[in-house]
Amino acid sequence: MTQLKSPEELDNYRQTLSSGRDANMPCISICAGTGCLAYGAAEVIGAFKAEIEKQGLTAKVDTKGTGCPGYCEKGPVVVIYPEEICYLGVMPEDVPEIITQTIVGKKVVDRLVYSDPDSGEKAIHEADIPYYKHQKRFLLSSNTLIDSRSIDDYLLINGYSALSKALFQMTAEEVVDEVKKSKLRGRGGGGFPTGRKWEGSREAPGEVKYVLVNADEGDPGAFMDRALLEGNPHSILEGLIIGGYAIGAHEGYIYVRQEYPLAVENIKLAIEQAEEYGLLGKDILGSGFDFTVKVHQGAGAFVCGESTALMTALEGRAGEPRPKYVRSNVKGLWNRPSVLNNVETWANVPLIINRGADWFTQYGTQGSKGTKIFSLVGKITNTGLVEVPMGITLRDIIYKIGGGIPGGKKFKAIQTGGPSGGCIPETLLDLEVGFDELTEAGSMMGSGGMIVMDEDTCMVDVARYFIHFLADESCGKCVPCREGLRQMDRILKKITEGRGEEGDTKTLEELSELAIDASLCALGKSAPNPLLSTLRYFKDEYEAHIKEKRCPALSCKELISYYIDPEKCLACLACMRKCPVDGISGGKNRIHVIDQEKCTSCGTCLDVCPAKFDAVVKYSGEPVPPPIPEEKRTIDRKKKK
Amino acid sequence: MSKKIHLQIDGRDIEAEEGMTVLEAAHSAGIKIPTLCFHHELEPWGGCRLCMVELEFGDWTRLVVSCVYLVEEGLVVKTRSLKVDKTRKGILELLLAHAPDSPQLTALAEEYGADRNRFEQDASFCIHCGLCVRYCAEVAEKHALGFIDRGIRKEISFIPEIAAKECNDCKGCFPLCPTSYLQAAFVLVESLAFPRNGK
Numbered sequence: 001m002t003q004l005k006s007p008e009e010l011d012n013y014r015q016t017l018s019s020g021r022d023a024n025m026p027c028i029s030i031c032a033g034t035g036c037l038a039y040g041a042a043e044v045i046g047a048f049k050a051e052i053e054k055q056g057l058t059a060k061v062d063t064k065g066t067g068c069p070g071y072c073e074k075g076p077v078v079v080i081y082p083e084e085i086c087y088l089g090v091m092p093e094d095v096p097e098i099i100t101q102t103i104v105g106k107k108v109v110d111r112l113v114y115s116d117p118d119s120g121e122k123a124i125h126e127a128d129i130p131y132y133k134h135q136k137r138f139l140l141s142s143n144t145l146i147d148s149r150s151i152d153d154y155l156l157i158n159g160y161s162a163l164s165k166a167l168f169q170m171t172a173e174e175v176v177d178e179v180k181k182s183k184l185r186g187r188g189g190g191g192f193p194t195g196r197k198w199e200g201s202r203e204a205p206g207e208v209k210y211v212l213v214n215a216d217e218g219d220p221g222a223f224m225d226r227a228l229l230e231g232n233p234h235s236i237l238e239g240l241i242i243g244g245y246a247i248g249a250h251e252g253y254i255y256v257r258q259e260y261p262l263a264v265e266n267i268k269l270a271i272e273q274a275e276e277y278g279l280l281g282k283d284i285l286g287s288g289f290d291f292t293v294k295v296h297q298g299a300g301a302f303v304c305g306e307s308t309a310l311m312t313a314l315e316g317r318a319g320e321p322r323p324k325y326v327r328s329n330v331k332g333l334w335n336r337p338s339v340l341n342n343v344e345t346w347a348n349v350p351l352i353i354n355r356g357a358d359w360f361t362q363y364g365t366q367g368s369k370g371t372k373i374f375s376l377v378g379k380i381t382n383t384g385l386v387e388v389p390m391g392i393t394l395r396d397i398i399y400k401i402g403g404g405i406p407g408g409k410k411f412k413a414i415q416t417g418g419p420s421g422g423c424i425p426e427t428l429l430d431l432e433v434g435f436d437e438l439t440e441a442g443s444m445m446g447s448g449g450m451i452v453m454d455e456d457t458c459m460v461d462v463a464r465y466f467i468h469f470l471a472d473e474s475c476g477k478c479v480p481c482r483e484g485l486r487q488m489d490r491i492l493k494k495i496t497e498g499r500g501e502e503g504d505t506k507t508l509e510e511l512s513e514l515a516i517d518a519s520l521c522a523l524g525k526s527a528p529n530p531l532l533s534t535l536r537y538f539k540d541e542y543e544a545h546i547k548e549k550r551c552p553a554l555s556c557k558e559l560i561s562y563y564i565d566p567e568k569c570l571a572c573l574a575c576m577r578k579c580p581v582d583g584i585s586g587g588k589n590r591i592h593v594i595d596q597e598k599c600t601s602c603g604t605c606l607d608v609c610p611a612k613f614d615a616v617v618k619y620s621g622e623p624v625p626p627p628i629p630e631e632k633r634t635i636d637r638k639k640k641k
Numbered sequence: 642m643s644k645k646i647h648l649q650i651d652g653r654d655i656e657a658e659e660g661m662t663v664l665e666a667a668h669s670a671g672i673k674i675p676t677l678c679f680h681h682e683l684e685p686w687g688g689c690r691l692c693m694v695e696l697e698f699g700d701w702t703r704l705v706v707s708c709v710y711l712v713e714e715g716l717v718v719k720t721r722s723l724k725v726d727k728t729r730k731g732i733l734e735l736l737l738a739h740a741p742d743s744p745q746l747t748a749l750a751e752e753y754g755a756d757r758n759r760f761e762q763d764a765s766f767c768i769h770c771g772l773c774v775r776y777c778a779e780v781a782e783k784h785a786l787g788f789i790d791r792g793i794r795k796e797i798s799f800i801p802e803i804a805a806k807e808c809n810d811c812k813g814c815f816p817l818c819p820t821s822y823l824q825a826a827f828v829l830v831e832s833l834a835f836p837r838n839g840k
Contacts, residue, residue: 301791318788323687323709476769476788476795477688483735486793487760514731517704517724518690 003278005286007164014155021156026061026103027081029144030090033068033230034223034262035384036075040091041065044076047092051099061103064153067143067231070385071131074114079126079144086126087112117381117403134400136363136371137387139347143231148266151273154234160279162350166242167287170353175246176202179349181357183369188214188305188342189417189446190522191368191435197339200329201247204337209249211240212333212340214310215256215263218302219418220469222449224373225343227385229256229263232347233270237293239349241280244291247339252293255310258300268295302419302473305447306521307340308332309475320475321521342447344373364390368434372445378415378452381406388433395429398452409454412553413537417446419466419473420526422533423459442533444526458555459538460545464492466530474523481524484515488531497558500546505535550621557601563624564605566591568615571635575605575616591633596624648716663707663718664692674707674720675729675749677736677819678770683779685709688771689736691749693728695719704728726753734759736768740820743768766822767797773814773823781814783807786826799827801834809837 004010030036030045048063069077074088080102087098087109094112101107114123116130123129126144146153154160166175180195201209213236217225229236240252256264271293274280282290296314303309304319311333313319324331332338348370352360361369368390374397377383381403388397394414398404405411413423422443424431431437435445453462471485488511491504512528519525535542544550551559564575564584569591576584576592583598584605592615594605606616644659650667657666662685667674677689685708692707697717704724719725733755737746741757746768750757769788774797777785785803788795799808808827815824831837 303791318791323685323706325705325710471793474792476790476792477771479688479690479732479735479769482769482793482795483738484731486763487735487738489793490761510731514728514735518693518728518732520687520690520706 001276003276005278007168007285010155010160010164010285014158017152017156024082027064028061028098028103029064029066029079029081031067031069031075031077031144032065032148033072033143033227035068035072036077039075039089041076043092044078044090044095047095048099051095055099055104057099057103061099064147065149066146067148068140068227068385069126069144070135070137070140070227070387071129071382072384073131073382077144084125084127086114086124086129088114131382131384131386131401131403134392134396135387136389138351138371139228139235139344139373140231140385140387142235143227146232148231148233149269151234151270151277154232158354159234159350160238162353163238163241163279164285166245166353167285167289172202172246172248175242175353178357179246179352182352182360183357184345184348184352184360185368185435186342187344187348187372187447189444190307191445194341194345197329197341198243198247200327201249201337201339204330206337208251208336209247210333210336210338211243211247211249211252212310212314212338213240213252213254213256213346214305214307214340214342215254215260215267216298216305216310217257217260217343217447218305218473219447219449221377221451222375222418222447224375224385224448226260226263227373228343228347229260230266233263233267234274235350236267236343236346237270237274237280239346240293241284241291242349242353243339243341243346245289247337249337249339250290250292252291253314253333254293254295255298255304255314256295257298264295264297271295301475302469303475303521303523306523309521310340311338318475320477321523323520344448365432365434365437367436368445372433372448374416374448374450376402376450376452378450379405379409379454379457380452390434391432393430393432394424397433397450398429402452405452405454407454409456411452412455412457413453413459413462413534415443415451415453415462415466415530416449417444417529418449419469420444420523420529421446421449422529423453423462423537424533425537427537442536443529456553456555458496458551458553459534459541460492460551461496461553461556463531463534464489464496467492467527470523470527474527478518478520478524480515480518481520481527484511484519484524485527487511488528492531495542495545496551496556498545498549498556500542502546504546505539505542509535544621548621552620554618554620556620557603560601560618560620561596561624562594562599562601562603562605563617563619564592564594564609565615565617566593566628566633568613569635570613570615572610572613574608574610578604578608580604586633589635589637591628591635593627593633594624646712646714648712648714648718650718651720657712659712661712663694663705663710663712663716666712667694667707667718667720672720675752676708677745677768678772679708680772680776680817683772683775686771686775688769689732691729691732693725695722695725729753730755738762739765739768740822743820745819765796766820766825768820769795769797770819772817772819773797776814776817781807781811783811785811786814797823797826799830799834801830804830805835 078087078090114129184194185191304313308322309319373387415423471489474481476482583595586592609616646657655670676692687706687709694707696703730753737757738760786799789798
């Protein structure tokens with residue numbers, strides 16, 4: 001490949017690529033994102049290739065391993081173009097049928113398309129599946145169209161046209177203005193207006209400036225940035241180069257967590273390809289603008305997602321936030337003006353430059369424009385990535401897209417914003433999703449984690465889990481965060497173990513106030529959110545734990561007892577055999593009884609009791625009924641039937 | 642001559658030099674602000690948060706760490722207020738759980754009404770002020786000790802290879818430690834890793 005030396009050469013090359021490809025040639029795109037790979041997508045891809053060869057179709061059919069389309073619940077996901085037939089949960093054994101029926105016979109394989117769990121109604125195309133229907137996928141939709149490792153594929157969907165436009169049709173100020181006008185706010189959590197951040201850096205004194213990508217996605221259960229980096233790395237790269245041009249930076253860094261090997265591999269490959277094509281390096285497209293990018297792998301510290309800690313880590317020191325009251329867009333990496341944006345923010349930039357700020361601002365609310373990707377996980381029917389316009393209600397995300405709560409359980413709360421986000425209760429489900437709206441509700445947008453919880457989740461335990469996570473991930477530099485979280489973790493543990501005392505919640509509130517007021521960085525300042533939001537909306541659960549030593553969700557191990565209902569037990573021996581402490585007595589035709597002295601509340605009996613008997617029940621806050629007398633334990637089979 | 646900055650601290654008009662921190666400006670005017678991790682020979686670190694003061698901007702206020710916040714023209718600073726005292730009390734109570742008998746902490750505890758038994762005690766003594774680590778790096782330039790691990794597991798640790806060579810002739814960090822834990826840590830590493838009398 002010779003380097004492209006002008007926008008015309010880029011357009012011509014794109015033209016050549018496009019005329020070299022037959023738009024009607026069938027293309028099988030198989031998700032090769034992490035979730036689908038775990039389901040066995042690699043084997044599915046292999047099976048497609050083998051079957052195509054076997055049927056002699058190699059020249060007539062294209063196959064692609066693509067990025068994540070988001071519907072992880074139903075992986076591996078396969079989309080067949082040009083008809084856009086969407087097959088879900090495809091296994092290698094389904095492959096010959098797909099080739100014979102769909103590719104050769106142009107017929108749909110009914111059993112592999114989406115089927116509504118209630119009505120049984122089928123949906124063949126992505127756009128008709130309820131999970132996708134209510135989304136607006138500007139960022140994620142490209143994932144299934146391209147081979148994430150092919151720059152040509154990216155060019156074919158108009159890739160790098162925004163870069164060309166910025167470099168040749170816009171001044172750097174105009175680029176900054178366009179981003180400002182779009183009202184794009186940082187997708188990493190802070191929600192700071194991106195354009196203003198850029199402007200600050202552009203105007204800051206200094207010859208050397210930097211643009212940085214925060215790809216240190218550390219929230220448990222979040223994988224938005226991962227999907228973008230793995231699936232469409234060039235879109236982030238393109239955004240970054242445009243950002244460099246806008247603020248006058250010639251160097252960029254991508255700080256990506258080491259735990260994302262595929263993302264690291266794909267972004268490195270993308271950089272190599274872009275350099276080869278003349279889209280990165282010296283004199284990009286003949287514009288005179290030079291820009292290079294380096295990848296830095298994080299060593300696995302949550303706090304390095306905090307902007308100044310990330311920069312300290314990039315400088316080669318321990319990832320601790322800086323105490324100084326200076327904005328990093330003025331004095332950041334190596335004390336030079338540095339714009340740090342999250343992966344998703346950068347991915348939005350080419351869209352804004354290409355389609356304009358006015359296009360972007362038509363989506364969203366007053367304060368939050370555009371779309372946002374969320375990773376929808378937890379007690380939800382459809383686990384996966386969703387991209388929705390800002391302003392959609394939580395209810396629509398959970399029920400229309402997420403398909404509600406599985407197993408007929410009742411919704412209890414949705415935790416948004418990662419570990420230092422908050423839990424939002426059912427009464428606020430009609431809340432419109434936006435930066436300010438979520439903050440007002442005691443949570444935050446964060447980078448886009450959404451964990452759905454049902455009635456079996458104990459909210460005190462949820463707070464304990466997140467506070468423990470944050471205590472573990474705190475850098476340990478400042479006292480309110482390190483010591484405050486240590487004590488909060490202790491008190492919460494005590495409460496979940498039934499040792500809570502009057503006054504504990506007040507102490508927790510005081511420690512929270514201290515952490516918010518006095519912590520050095522955003523980790524400590526936002527750490528109390530999971531605690532304060534659960535105290536605000538689920539105070540009754542705290543009180544039940546402290547005053548009645550009862551866990552209303554029947555989840556805290558130390559506060560529950562197991563009991564076998566003698567009316568329901570049919571003496572199948574299952575629980576007796578599996579009890580790890582031999583704490584269940586009984587026998588053939590003898591009702592099983594748990595020895596409460598021996599029981600460790602491990603829950604094995606409940607797990608193994610056949611659903612048709614459903615004999616094991618949990619008690620909390622009250623003693624279990626006394627064991628049924630020995631002489632009454634023999635089962636009268638006739639009577640029971 | 643650097644530029645003069647005029648600010649108000651606790652109702653007093655103070656003249657400071659540009660680039661000074663609020664803490665330096667206060668100290669130069671004889672106004673006391675308590676500190677734990679601050680040392681005039683070291684870069685301000687902002688770790689203990691004890692030197693927080695309240696800034697007043699018309700009808701709203703903001704807590705900042707005075708050892709890193711730079712003076713600004715017209716700044717109105719309060720070194721004691723309800724909010725400031727409450728914050729300091731909280732910080733002291735958290736630290737007293739580790740070092741209940743540190744003279745420096747107990748004196749401050751008395752001033753701010755901090756209860757040394759507020760939290761479950763943790764016999765780890767070190768309060769992570771970082772004075773020893775930073776002194777060794779910035780003044781002695783030996784890097785004989787550092788922090789290891791992070792969060793609630795963070796602790797100071799001598800690096801035996803360097804400590805064996807450098808520490809006996811220096812010990813410049815010893816008097817800085819507010820809890821005497823440092824000396825204990827040194828004796829421990831000495832006896833385990835480079836016993837002087839051991840054959």
